[in-house]
Amino acid sequence: xxxxxxxxxxxxxxxxxxVNQHKDLLKPGDQCIGGGYxxxxxxxxxxxxxxxxxxxxxxxxxxxxxxxVPSTYRGMRIIYQYDDNYHDDFIVSDELNIEYY
Numbered sequence: 266x267x268x269x270x271x272x273x274x275x276x277x278x279x280x281x282x283x284v285n286q287h288k289d290l291l292k293p294g295d296q297c298i299g300g301g302y303x304x305x306x307x308x309x310x311x312x313x314x315x316x317x318x319x320x321x322x323x324x325x326x327x328x329x330x331x332x333x334v335p336s337t338y339r340g341m342r343i344i345y346q347y348d349d350n351y352h353d354d355f356i357v358s359d360e361l362n363i364e365y366y
Contacts (some may be wrong), residue, residue, distance in 0.1 A: 274296060279343075286320060
């Protein structure tokens with residue numbers, strides 16, 4: 266069953282898509298440093314990331330300085346929710362430099 270999943274690659278690419286497994290988002294030569302699930306909050310103009318990939322675990326944000334995001338999502342705030350406690354959210358777009366491609 267396809268679900269909305271994301272991964273982060275070692276070179277900083279955010280990849281999202283409707284896939285069966287997180288590994289389906291990898292391209293040849295990629296090294297994954299975590300992933301999870303996503304959904305869009307269009308009212309608040311946010312991409313909400315949460316949970317962990319069964320294949321790769323939670324994203325290792327501390328390994329990145331720059332996150333490369335598809336230009337389709339330009340201007341959207343990116344948030345990783347560690348759990349249901351709002352205070353534990355990692356505001357990706359505030360903590361990392363965002364580059365669009």
